[in-house]
Amino acid sequence: xxxxxxxxxxxxxxxxxxxxxxxxxxxxxxxxxxxxxxxxxxxxxxxxxxxxxxxxxxxxxxxxxxxxxxxxxxxxxxxxxxxxxxxxxxxxxxxxxxxxxxxxxxxxxxxxxxxxxxxxxxxxxxxxxxxxxxxxxxxxxxxxxxxxxxxxxxxxxxxxxxxxxxxxxxxxxxxxxxxxxxxxxxxxxxxxxxxxxxxxxxxxxxxxxxxxxxxxxxxxxxxxxxxxxxxxxxxxxxxxxxxxxxxxxxxxxxxxxxxxxxxxxxxxxxxxxxxxxxxxxxxxxxxxxxxxxxxxxxxxxxxxxxxxxxx
Numbered sequence: 001x002x003x004x005x006x007x008x009x010x011x012x013x014x015x016x017x018x019x020x021x022x023x024x025x026x027x028x029x030x031x032x033x034x035x036x037x038x039x040x041x042x043x044x045x046x047x048x049x050x051x052x053x054x055x056x057x058x059x060x061x062x063x064x065x066x067x068x069x070x071x072x073x074x075x076x077x078x079x080x081x082x083x084x085x086x087x088x089x090x091x092x093x094x095x096x097x098x099x100x101x102x103x104x105x106x107x108x109x110x111x112x113x114x115x116x117x118x119x120x121x122x123x124x125x126x127x128x129x130x131x132x133x134x135x136x137x138x139x140x141x142x143x144x145x146x147x148x149x150x151x152x153x154x155x156x157x158x159x160x161x162x163x164x165x166x167x168x169x170x171x172x173x174x175x176x177x178x179x180x181x182x183x184x185x186x187x188x189x190x191x192x193x194x195x196x197x198x199x200x201x202x203x204x205x206x207x208x209x210x211x212x213x214x215x216x217x218x219x220x221x222x223x224x225x226x227x228x229x230x231x232x233x234x235x236x237x238x239x240x241x242x243x244x245x246x247x248x249x250x251x252x253x254x255x256x257x258x259x260x261x262x263x264x265x266x267x268x269x270x271x272x273x274x275x276x277x278x279x280x281x282x283x284x285x286x287x288x289x290x291x292x293x294x295x296x297x298x299x300x301x302x303x304x305x306x307x308x309x310x311x
Contacts, residue, residue, distance in 0.1 A: 003156050004166075004234055007130050015064030015229070015239055020132045022169040023059040023074075023108040026181065026213075056106045058213055059116060060169055060177065064229045065239045066222025070099045071213050072116055075206060077102030092207055095214040113138040117147050125152040132156045132234070134163045165232065172228030173220060180216035188212070 007013050037044040059072035077083045082104035094100055099119065101112045121129065131153050133139045139155070148155050158166045165171070185204070194202050204212070226238035 004132070007156070008235060013130065015226075015235055016067065017127060017129050018064040018132065018229070018234065019061055019069075019129060020063075020168045020229070020232075020234075021059065021061040021069075022134065022163075022167060022174070023057050023072075023136070024169075024174050024178070025055050025107075026058055026178070027055055056209065057108050058177075059108060059112075060173065060217070061120070062168065062173060062225045062228075064226065064235050066225045068097070068217065068220070068225070069120055070097050071217040072099045072101060072112075073210060073213055074101045074103055074106055074108055074112055076106035077104060079104065088206070092210060094210060097217055098210055098214045100210065108136070108138055110138045110141045110143065113141065113144050114147060117144060117151070117153075121148070121151040121153055123151055127152075129153045130156055132158060132167070134158050134167060135160050166234070168225070168228035168232040168234060171232040173225060176224060177216055177220055180219045181212055184212040184215045 007018065035044065056076065057074040059074070061069035061072075075084060078085065082102060084100075084102045089100070092100065099116075101115065103109055103112060129152065131148065133155060135157055138144065139157075145155060163170050188204065188208060189201075192202065196202055223238065223240060226235075226240065229235040230238055
């Protein structure tokens with residue numbers, strides 16, 4: 001990981017310009033593992049949705065300072081084209097923190113990778129961005145590398161077999177995201193126990209899964225993302241700790257009005273979502289809003305802007 005050490009240590013790259021991307025497979029039939037049955041029976045029947053288990057793919061991208069790209073969902077499309085029909089797409093309500101793609105296999109391929117890059121990075125990016133990814137075949141294509149270079153994005157590959165150690169999404173983000181996704185499904189299932197004509201539980205629709213992913217991704221808080229970059233040895237410490245250190249130096253006689261525990265506990269509630277907090281004119285906000293070269297940030301927080309003295 002010498003390349004990462006050079007980017008972070010020697011070049012002193014701001015965490016907002018360090019991006020990690022990974023795709024993860026999600027099982028469509030996320031049914032309960034328990035059921036009720038009389039004691040002593042030899043067979044226990046569990047109602048399951050019909051058909052084979054299907055999967056879709058979710059591509060997640062995050063930055064070192066806790067920002068989130070829209071979650072990219074890849075559904076299984078038509079057999080011939082691999083695309084969802086215009087009729088299906090027209091009926092879907094897609095939230096701002098989600099993008100929808102489709103392939104024949106519902107898996108991330110070079111075409112989806114190319115389209116994701118075009119939608120995620122601006123053509124006139126001034127400051128170099130660093131995209132950390134694994135050696136998945138679609139990431140290695142010449143077309144993707146050429147497109148990234150044209151947008152001033154430097155792709156950095158994690159050593160093979162080391163994603164569990166050096167990839168932030170694998171270290172500390174994918175697991176809570178999938179836990180959120182499972183919880184969203186269970187909450188949905190509690191209200192929808194209707195059966196099909198053959199007695200099976202009715203499966204969630206594409207729209208339902210889009211809503212599940214949107215909610216699950218929104219519930220991943222910025223501190224979780226920053227801590228994952230630290231746990232993956234990409235960054236030495238999260239930016240909210242740097243902000244606290246600078247606040248302590250500049251206001252060493254002022255009473256401390258927050259703690260790390262309160263930030264962690266409230267980050268997904270009042271503090272992170274309080275629209276009344278006005279951002280200060282700090283380098284962080286200027287980079288995130290004008291200099292990042294990233295088309296659309298999702299879930300931008302006002303937490304740091306509420307901490308005086310952060311720069």
